[in-house]
Amino acid sequence: MELREMRAFVAVAEAGALSKAARQLHVSQPALSQTITALERRLGVQLLVRASTGVQATEAGMTLLTEARAVLARHDQALAAMARHTTTGGGVLRVGVPLELPPELVPAALARLAEACPDTRVQARHLSSVAQVAGLRADELDVGLVRERPAGPDLDAALVVEENVGVLLAADVAEKLAGPDGVRLEKLAGLEWFAFARAGSPAWYDELAAILRSHGLDVGADVPEEQRMIVELKIPAVSTGGAYAFAPPAWPYPMPDTVRWLPLTGNPIVRRTWAVWPAASHRRDIAEFVAALEDHQRGGSRV
Template sequence: MELRHLRAFLAIADELHFGRAARRLHLAQPSLSQQLQRLERDVGVELVRRSSHEVRLTPAGEVFRGEARKLLDQADRAVAAAHAVAAGRAGTLTIGFNFPAGQDVLPAALAVLNAEHPHVQTQLWERRTGPQVEGLLAGELDVGFVYGRPTSPQLSSTELMTVPVVAVVGERHPWAGRESVPIRMLDRQPCLLFRREQSPAMYDAIMGAVDRAGIKLTVTAEVDDPVATSVFVTARQVIGFASASRAVRAASQGLAAVLLTDPSPTLTLHVVWRTEDRTPLVDALLGALGAAGPYTFART
């Protein structure tokens, strides 16, 4: 069964006139008749009955008409998908992201990407900045959303927004009722931090603000998992750190976010890709980001 025979049958079914159907398909009428005959031979039943007075579908033809249209629609979609892949407008993008990107950037950007490039599939991977950069350099990720501009010459980036770093405490902590505290009040307070390689830009933002305030941070433990940090902060009288985007959603977990001031540590959120591997799919995502922006951080 050939697709051209199906198209010929549907033209006849729509027009119920061989001459008009032939003109619609830019065929000679004898050629159209031959295609219908071959289709009926393949199917094994009569689909169209014609006389000197009329052309009409048989009951079998009426049923076949709907199924034939579905087959052609699917074939058209398959051809469109193949052309999209060949033109770089289809495929799978593997995207790494951190919490602010997942909350404040990706939902709108991926909606635009899906509307403009419906054949592009996405796989999402939530990680801190360090593991994302490793994944990009290893070719495991196509795009990442990280804190700070990567220093590797193999990576290019665009800044999307600025995100404050805040203190996070349990609801029974003395700071829980405060809107903000000067960063010098961290002096000699027990704090939770994370290893620098997990998020270098956030680590440096916190330690840089501490240095400018002329104090030392008392780190009682290093906890790399943000969820585990929340558990420890809830259970103990310790101070953790988080982006404002994450902290603003922490109230339901028994946590309180407290702005840090004088100075206020901040982070820049960047979209990152491999410099020598900026594919059409990466360009499609970057275009969607531009269309969906500008972006603003979620305030506490």
């Protein structure tokens, strides 16, 4: 087995869906499916049971999942340890990524990084802002992309994305509420906000909740951390007509005819994403990656 095959299998087993794992790995779903099929053929066992609702690891798959996690963890630990001995890059760059980033942002930064530091391999993990900051301070991440700028002198930060957030609504509700330049935020009164758990990004949650309250909207009860919002659930949540959810203009997920995205009149909600890294770091690959993200912000700001 190759390490890339192990990573592909672990991503699919943990995500429970090929489509979700493909997005996390920044590969196409057919290519990922072929990798898993080839791995099963080489090992001579079925690793995953595929169904319309997703995939589930078989008994053999669970065995491989345990072993693969251990191998990958030890491999990444070794690469990270060696990377600390050089300022030029090389080894692994561990990057924390939130959901709903502009689809072109990370691939463009990775392409530039590959040119500047071809020996650096990037390992991306989808984590909340709070989890990313904790990972940076525990030396489990090298760069984080977070929705709130952390305080303290131990971390540096650069603004890399600004997005005018719009709203997802059921098509019939959108038709009733839409004006010539979008939907006025106060028009959402009476609908339920399909929110995310405050524990994942407290400052961003509080900022968003304050904006909603200032427009006369009910924020509702906080979502427990164990019931984190899943992006794929936004569509079914709003399609019934009783709820709304926020999303950026370049929302990278399929949208049925029963749901519409509309801008908010006056752009009252701006979502910001910062690149964050240890202030004491002198690694060239981190500098190149962050610079590429900053260049994207300067060249393609949505605000």
